[in-house]
Structures are given as C-alpha cells and as structure tokens.
Amino acid sequence: MKVSYLKNIAAILLCWMTMGANAQEQPKLVLGGQLGWDYTTIDRTSMGRLDETYVPISGYSVGFQVRYSLLDWLAIRAGFELMNRSYTMERNLPSIDPVRTKYHNDYFMLPVMADFSFGGKRLRGHAYGGVYGAFWKSARTMGTTFWMTDYHIYYEEFEEKRQFNSEDRRLIGGGVTGLGLSYIFPNKDGSRGGNILFLDALYYYDFNSHHKGHSNLSDPRYLSTLSVTFGYGIYF
Amino acid sequence: MTHKRFVIFLTLAAMLFCGCREEADYHPYIGESGGLVYNSYSSQFDYLWRCMSTGYVFWDVEETDWDAVYKEYMPKFQALDEKHKAGEDVTLADLKELYRGITGGMKDHHMSFVIKNLFPSPNDTVPGFYTEPGQYEAESRDYYIEHxxxxxxxxxxxxxxxxxxxxxxxxxxxxxxxxxxxxxxxxxxxxxxxxxxxxxxxxxxxxxxxxxxxxxxxxxxxxxxxxxxxxxxxxxxxxxxxxxxxxxxxxxxxxxxxxxxxxxxxxEKTEVFKTRYKEGPGRLEHSVWTPYYIFPQSQYHRxxxxxxxxxxxxxxxxxxxxxxxxxxxxxxxxxxxxxxxxxxxxxxGPLQPVEYINLTYGGPFGNINTMCHDVYTSTFESMIGGQIxxxxxxxxxxxxxxxxxxxxxxxxxxxxxxxxxx
Missing domain, CATH: 3.90.226.10 (2-enoyl-CoA Hydratase; Chain A, domain 1)
Structure with a gap:
C-alpha cells in the first residue's frame, strides 16, 4: 500500500516538473515577513474524562519567510514563525460547570514547503505542501478552577505561567499544507520581480503528541492549526 | 488540468498526514469501573497499578518508582496465577505480603488498600485484607505507642x-x-x-x-x-x-x-493552604495550586x-x-x-468523597462490596509557603x-x- 502511494506521488511530481518547461527568467529569491491569525484545535480521546469539552480559540502569528524559485511554477519556501496555538478546556459537570482552562501556547514554527504556483504574471495562485518542526516555547494557563469544602464548591480565577515537566514534549514535527494568492508588483522597467504581496491559508498538523504519556499510558494530544497570513516580500 | 492537479495534490497530502498520528490505547481511568474486568491476580494488579498511575496525586514528590514496582511485582502476581491454575491455594497472606511490599513506602498517609481474594482459599478466615502504608511508617517511629x-x-x-x-x-x-x-x-x-x-x-x-x-x-x-x-x-x-x-x-x-x-x-477571609487535583492521566498533570480559604464566622466570634x-x-x-x-x-x-x-x-491531604472522583480525577476508588478492591487515596495540600x-x-x-x-x-x-x- 505504501509503495502505491509513493508511486502516485512520484508520478504527480514528475508531471508538474515537465509542465514547467515554459519558465521564463525571473529573480529567484524572495525575502518577506507576515502577520497572521490562526485557529487551533486539539485532538484527544476522552480517556474517561467524560465531561470535558475542548474549544478551539484563535491566536496570532508573526514571522519571516524565504522563497527560492526552482522553476517558474515551483519554489521552496521556508520560514520562522512565532505562533499562538491555544485552546480551551471546559468542564461540563453541573457541579463544576464554570471551570475552564485556557491553554495559551506559544510555538516557534519552522516550516519547509514546496510552493507550487500557477496563474498569470501578476496574480498567482499557490499550493503548498511540506513539513515543519516546532518548539513549544512557553505557555500560560488561565481560567477558573475550584476548591471544595465538605459542603461547598468555590471557584477561583487563576492565571499563571506553565512550568514544563518531563511529561511535556516540547519539540515536535508535523505536516503543513495550504493554498495562497500572491500579487507581484512589476519593476518600473516592466520586468517581473520587485515586490510581492501574499495571502496564505496554511494548515499545520502535528505528527507528535505534546504529552509523552508514561509507561503503559498512551493518551496523545495533537494540535492542528489553521493559519491565515498576510505578508509582503521583496525579490532579490 | 491545473485545478485537477491541485485537487490531487491536496488529497494526497491529507491522506499522508492522517496516517501520521498514533491512536490512544484504552486506559482505565481512576474512577472508571464500567469496563472493569479482571479475572486473575495479575490482571487485578495491572488494573490497580494503572489506576494509581493515573489518579495518585503525589507522583512528583513520591519516592516509590512505580514503573519499577510493575516490573518487580507483575511476575510475582503471574506466579500466583500459575499457582492457582495448578490447583494450589493462594491465600490472603500471600496477597497481603505483595501489596504491603508495593505500597509500604508510599507518601500518601491516607492511603489504604482493601483487597479481596479473587479465588478464596479455605485457609482464609475473612474475604479480604486491609493494608495502610502510612501506619507502617508511623509504627516505625521511636515514639509510637499504639494504634x-x-x-x-x-x-x-x-x-x-x-x-x-x-x-x-x-x-x-x-x-x-x-x-x-x-x-x-x-x-x-x-x-x-x-x-x-x-x-x-x-x-x-x-x-x-x-x-x-x-x-x-x-x-x-x-x-x-x-x-x-x-x-x-x-x-x-x-x-x-x-x-x-x-x-x-x-x-x-x-x-x-x-x-x-x-x-x-x-x-476576614483568609487563605490557609493550597490544594490541587489531578487534571489528566499523566502522572504530573495537576491543576494549578488553588488557595483554600476560611471565612470569618460571626456566631462564636472573638x-x-x-x-x-x-x-x-x-x-x-x-x-x-x-x-x-x-x-x-x-x-x-x-x-x-x-x-x-x-x-x-x-x-x-484533604479527602474527597468517592463520588467526587469525576470532579478531581483522584481520591478513593473501588467498592469492596461490588468489586474486589477499595483503594483510599487523598488530594494534595501544600502550606502557603509551599511546604509539603x-x-x-x-x-x-x-x-x-x-x-x-x-x-x-x-x-x-x-x-x-x-x-x-x-
């Protein structure tokens, strides 16, 4: 089954490469920066925690990128981004309904992608596919917790920096794919190159759980993030 | 042609991604009894070991190496299973010796284990035994007198x-x-x-x-x-x-x-200590330390x-x-x-009623009347200055x-x- 996948991928890549034979001369290197909005979900089984709901929440990202054109329609794109990948856990048992925790996570993301582009000289579409490494830089937790006496439950607001421990996996990898649009401002002499604006929607999909578990425990938690970024680059 | 190419590319990417995540193993949670099935001494030990692994609140200060406990004691419980299969008696004394060895040095001084013999021996005079690890420690102090x-x-x-x-x-x-x-x-x-x-x-x-x-x-x-x-x-x-x-x-x-x-x-309302509870099955997954307050009372105030x-x-x-x-x-x-x-x-550690286990993911679990175990553990308290x-x-x-x-x-x-x- 795996061999069949690989054959399909190789055939498609070959097809793309041969279709790029009409490439024309252009600057190859783009350096740019981007700002983004993102939306993160967590995938996790219930593992007996019957009343928890995980709610995606949005965050922001900022970063840099470099694109190097191999062909008119194919470039390699790499980047470095600081990205919020946050979510909220809500308890639903009636007795502790107000309890919730927002997990505010900051990750350094290092994606490397193939950038397949198509379209006209100025307005072009892009399809991206690649992998990334990510480092869980820091985290804060905030929300409402509870404490109990014999007859009462009380609620308490909290916010604190997360102290990482040996069960946290801070270095993870994943796959990234997405679509984008770019607009290329031509040089004054009419040649291609100059500046470029781009709008991308990328989907980051962790391959590693950020919780290691322990002996005889496998309870993986995976983050997935949809990131919409708006950026500006300069051709060199 | 171009659009078709991108659709194929995205489909392939999605298929490749989806195969890259590990599935969770089923794992009994500390309060979970619905799926509880054990029919041997080793599977009973395995179940209790896992419940303790997920629900015990003291792992970050506990000196007992719980993984080493599993490696050391699982073969011993399997040996009891073999003994039972061979038609020999396994007595409560055999079981108590093992569970005393497992829990004897544990930090939680509220802890107690009540275990029933799955296959009662004619030599047993009672259906189960009670072991209280903290009591062993207390009895070892040179000023101990009596229970x-x-x-x-x-x-x-x-x-x-x-x-x-x-x-x-x-x-x-x-x-x-x-x-x-x-x-x-x-x-x-x-x-x-x-x-x-x-x-x-x-x-x-x-x-x-x-x-x-x-x-x-x-x-x-x-x-x-x-x-x-x-x-x-x-x-x-x-x-x-x-x-x-x-x-x-x-x-x-x-x-x-x-x-x-x-x-x-x-x-006035005064913080007197801090508590925390389990927040997941990881041994180090805890809630934040939460202040515990006492409120002024007017009836007998002075x-x-x-x-x-x-x-x-x-x-x-x-x-x-x-x-x-x-x-x-x-x-x-x-x-x-x-x-x-x-x-x-x-x-x-302040104790919670057994019915609060779904709130705190920790505390007592089991029921000796309906199951063959009843384990009592507490929640975690720290003094305001952080002393445990x-x-x-x-x-x-x-x-x-x-x-x-x-x-x-x-x-x-x-x-x-x-x-x-x-």
Missing part, C-alpha cells in the same frame, strides 16, 4: 477521671454517631480552673465532626460544643486564661470544622489575636488528617496558636513525648496549662 483506636479508648478513660488531676468547674462528655460517616465521635468539654481563678475551656474530640454536629442543633454533642465555643466567645478576658483544643488520637473528619475552630477567630488569648493545641502521632490539618491551619492564621505534643501522623507535609505531619512547637512518661496522657496537658499560665 489510634486503642489510644482513643485510653484517652477517653483518662478524661473520665480528669477531676482527679485538675480543678474542673464544668465537665461534660458526649458521644454521638455521625450518620454521614457511620462512626461515633466522643467529646469531653472541661472548664479548667487555675489557682488564680482564671479559666481554660478545654475540648477533646476523638474525630473532627463539629460541622455535621452543629448542622443539627440538638443532642448532647451539639450542646457540649455550643458550651465550649460560647465559653471561649463570652468569658471576660480577665477570666479567660487561654483555650485548649486536644487533638490527640483525633482520627480526622470534616474540613468545615475549621469554620468553627479557626473562622470564629478571624476578622478576636483572640487582638486580645492575645493563647490557643494551645495538643497533638500526637495518632492525630490524623483533619486531626492534624487543623493545627497546621491554626499556626498559619492565628498568631497566639501554640502546638504541644508529638509530630503527627502525616496524612495532610504529607508523610511528615505537624511538628509541634513544644515536643512532649508520651513514651517518656510511660504513655501517660497527663504530661502533655500539664505542658499546655503551664504554657497558658506563663
């Missing part, structure tokens, strides 16, 4: 004739069953009179059950407590020498008792700090759970508190060991009265 149940009887006997030793103006005693616990609590309230005429309201409680007693204002125990609290609240300062709360052999009970014992003497009234608490090695948390809290909050006696048992006293207990300000007086209860009470008279 708290026996000590409660002895102390009760001593107090029944307290008039032989002190000038007692009032002496009331009451025993009452606490329906919620199915246990009886015994009180002695004595108004001790000093030679100078000043008085000391003294209370011994065999367990911490003031709050349920006070919720039903009737009966002798309620009246006795009302008299003690009223004596503290209303005796004129020049006639009130101090207060004595005797928590010796106090087997623990209700957290809400602190409303009366501490809250009555506070002027500002003993402003009036500089000594509040002496007696404790010993058999002061357990709330029987020791109370004085730890008093020391944090009431500057005139002074603790005399012995280092206490060390079960300092689980397994250590409350160290008194003034140590007076009963073993130095042939187990006599009087010298500790003498020390309390002397402190107040100073």
């Amino acid at each position: 708290r149940v026996k000590e409660q009887e002895r102390l009760d006997s001593f107090l029944n004739v307290i008039e032989q030793h002190y000038d007692i103006e009032v002496h009331e005693t009451a025993s009452e069953e606490v329906p919620e616990l199915g246990e009886s609590v015994t009180y002695h309230y004595c108004l001790i009179q000093l030679p100078d005429g000043r008085k000391i309201p003294y209370l011994w409680q065999s367990m911490a059950a003031i709050s349920p007693i006070m919720r039903a204002p009737e009966g002798d125990a309620y009246k006795l407590l009302d008299h003690w609290l009223t004596a503290i609240a209303e005796t004129p300062r020049e006639q009130l020498a101090g207060i004595i709360l005797d928590n010796r052999a106090n087997s623990g009970g209700y957290q809400d008792d602190m409303d009366y014992l501490v809250g009555s003497y506070l002027n 500002d003993i700090t402003a009036e500089n009234i000594p509040y002496v608490i007696l404790c010993d090695i058999n002061s357990v759970s709330m029987g020791e948390i109370e004085q730890l809290v008093m020391r944090e909050t009431l500057p005139t508190c002074y603790i005399i006696g012995e280092r206490t048992f060390g079960g300092t 006293l689980e397994g250590i207990g409350c160290v008194p300000d003034q140590e007076v060991l009963r073993k130095d007086y042939n187990g006599d209860f009087k010298p500790q009470l003498d020390a309390a009265i002397e402190y107040i008279k100073r």
Whole structure:
C-alpha cells in the first residue's frame, strides 16, 4: 500500500516538473515577513474524562519567510514563525460547570514547503505542501478552577505561567499544507520581480503528541492549526 | 488540468498526514469501573497499578518508582496465577505480603488498600485484607505507642477521671454517631480552673465532626460544643486564661470544622493552604495550586489575636488528617496558636468523597462490596509557603513525648496549662 502511494506521488511530481518547461527568467529569491491569525484545535480521546469539552480559540502569528524559485511554477519556501496555538478546556459537570482552562501556547514554527504556483504574471495562485518542526516555547494557563469544602464548591480565577515537566514534549514535527494568492508588483522597467504581496491559508498538523504519556499510558494530544497570513516580500 | 492537479495534490497530502498520528490505547481511568474486568491476580494488579498511575496525586514528590514496582511485582502476581491454575491455594497472606511490599513506602498517609481474594482459599478466615502504608511508617517511629483506636479508648478513660488531676468547674462528655460517616465521635468539654481563678475551656474530640454536629442543633454533642465555643466567645478576658483544643488520637473528619475552630477567630477571609487535583492521566498533570480559604464566622466570634488569648493545641502521632490539618491551619492564621505534643501522623491531604472522583480525577476508588478492591487515596495540600507535609505531619512547637512518661496522657496537658499560665 505504501509503495502505491509513493508511486502516485512520484508520478504527480514528475508531471508538474515537465509542465514547467515554459519558465521564463525571473529573480529567484524572495525575502518577506507576515502577520497572521490562526485557529487551533486539539485532538484527544476522552480517556474517561467524560465531561470535558475542548474549544478551539484563535491566536496570532508573526514571522519571516524565504522563497527560492526552482522553476517558474515551483519554489521552496521556508520560514520562522512565532505562533499562538491555544485552546480551551471546559468542564461540563453541573457541579463544576464554570471551570475552564485556557491553554495559551506559544510555538516557534519552522516550516519547509514546496510552493507550487500557477496563474498569470501578476496574480498567482499557490499550493503548498511540506513539513515543519516546532518548539513549544512557553505557555500560560488561565481560567477558573475550584476548591471544595465538605459542603461547598468555590471557584477561583487563576492565571499563571506553565512550568514544563518531563511529561511535556516540547519539540515536535508535523505536516503543513495550504493554498495562497500572491500579487507581484512589476519593476518600473516592466520586468517581473520587485515586490510581492501574499495571502496564505496554511494548515499545520502535528505528527507528535505534546504529552509523552508514561509507561503503559498512551493518551496523545495533537494540535492542528489553521493559519491565515498576510505578508509582503521583496525579490532579490 | 491545473485545478485537477491541485485537487490531487491536496488529497494526497491529507491522506499522508492522517496516517501520521498514533491512536490512544484504552486506559482505565481512576474512577472508571464500567469496563472493569479482571479475572486473575495479575490482571487485578495491572488494573490497580494503572489506576494509581493515573489518579495518585503525589507522583512528583513520591519516592516509590512505580514503573519499577510493575516490573518487580507483575511476575510475582503471574506466579500466583500459575499457582492457582495448578490447583494450589493462594491465600490472603500471600496477597497481603505483595501489596504491603508495593505500597509500604508510599507518601500518601491516607492511603489504604482493601483487597479481596479473587479465588478464596479455605485457609482464609475473612474475604479480604486491609493494608495502610502510612501506619507502617508511623509504627516505625521511636515514639509510637499504639494504634489510634486503642489510644482513643485510653484517652477517653483518662478524661473520665480528669477531676482527679485538675480543678474542673464544668465537665461534660458526649458521644454521638455521625450518620454521614457511620462512626461515633466522643467529646469531653472541661472548664479548667487555675489557682488564680482564671479559666481554660478545654475540648477533646476523638474525630473532627463539629460541622455535621452543629448542622443539627440538638443532642448532647451539639450542646457540649455550643458550651465550649460560647465559653471561649463570652468569658471576660480577665477570666479567660487561654483555650485548649486536644487533638490527640483525633482520627480526622470534616474540613468545615475549621469554620468553627479557626473562622470564629478571624476578622476576614483568609487563605490557609493550597490544594490541587489531578487534571489528566499523566502522572504530573495537576491543576494549578488553588488557595483554600476560611471565612470569618460571626456566631462564636472573638478576636483572640487582638486580645492575645493563647490557643494551645495538643497533638500526637495518632492525630490524623483533619486531626492534624487543623493545627497546621491554626499556626498559619492565628498568631497566639501554640502546638504541644508529638509530630503527627502525616496524612495532610484533604479527602474527597468517592463520588467526587469525576470532579478531581483522584481520591478513593473501588467498592469492596461490588468489586474486589477499595483503594483510599487523598488530594494534595501544600502550606502557603509551599511546604509539603504529607508523610511528615505537624511538628509541634513544644515536643512532649508520651513514651517518656510511660504513655501517660497527663504530661502533655500539664505542658499546655503551664504554657497558658506563663
């Protein structure tokens, strides 16, 4: 089954490469920066925690990128981004309904992608596919917790920096794919190159759980993030 | 052609991604009993080991290597299975030896295991055994004398004739069953009179059950407590020498008792310690440390700090759970508190009812009537300064060991009265 996948991928890549034979001369290197909005979900089984709901929440990202054109329609794109990948856990048992925790996570993301582009000289579409490494830089937790006496439950607001421990996996990898649009401002002499604006929607999909578990425990938690970024680059 | 190409690309990418995540293994959660099936000694051990692995709250301070426990003991339980299959008896003594070895050094001093023999042996006289790891540790201390149940009887006997030793103006005693616990609590309230005429309201409680007693204002125990609290609240300062709360052999009970014992003497809401609970099956997955507050109570209020009234608490090695948390809290909050006696048992984590397990993912689990196990563990408490006293207990300000007086209860009470008279 795996061999069949690989054959399909190789055939498609070959097809793309041969279709790029009409490439024309252009600057190859783009350096740019981007700002983004993102939306993160967590995938996790219930593992007996019957009343928890995980709610995606949005965050922001900022970063840099470099694109190097191999062909008119194919470039390699790499980047470095600081990205919020946050979510909220809500308890639903009636007795502790107000309890919730927002997990505010900051990750350094290092994606490397193939950038397949198509379209006209100025307005072009892009399809991206690649992998990334990510480092869980820091985290804060905030929300409402509870404490109990014999007859009462009380609620308490909290916010604190997360102290990482040996069960946290801070270095993870994943796959990234997405679509984008770019607009290329031509040089004054009419040649291609100059500046470029781009709008991308990328989907980051962790391959590693950020919780290691322990002996005889496998309870993986995976983050997935949809990131919409708006950026500006300069051709060199 | 171009669009088709991109659709194929995205589909392929999605397919590749989806195969890259690991699935979770099924794992019984600490409170989960619906899927509970074990039919051998080794699978019973496996189940209990996993529940402890996910629900025990002390892993970050625990010295027992739980993974090493599994490696060491699983073959031993498998050997018991083989023994049973071969038609030989496996006795409760065989099982108790293993479980005692497993839990013997654990930090949680509230912990107890009740285990039934899955395949009862004709040599067993009872269906199960009880093991309490904290008790083993306490018995190893050089000032240990006797189990708290026996000590409660002895102390009760001593107090029944307290008039032989002190000038007692009032002496009331009451025993009452606490329906919620199915246990009886015994009180002695004595108004001790000093030679100078000043008085000391003294209370011994065999367990911490003031709050349920006070919720039903009737009966002798309620009246006795009302008299003690009223004596503290209303005796004129020049006639009130101090207060004595005797928590010796106090087997623990209700957290809400602190409303009366501490809250009555506070002027404002006060943080007294911090608690946390499990927040996931990882051994280190905890909630944040959450403040535990006591609120001022008006019914028996007196500002003993402003009036500089000594509040002496007696404790010993058999002061357990709330029987020791109370004085730890008093020391944090009431500057005139002074603790005399012995280092206490060390079960300092507040307990939750078993039905709260779905809230905290920790605490007691199992039911010996419907299953073959009943395991009792506590939640986690830290003092405001961050000290973890689980397994250590409350160290008194003034140590007076009963073993130095042939187990006599009087010298500790003498020390309390002397402190107040100073």
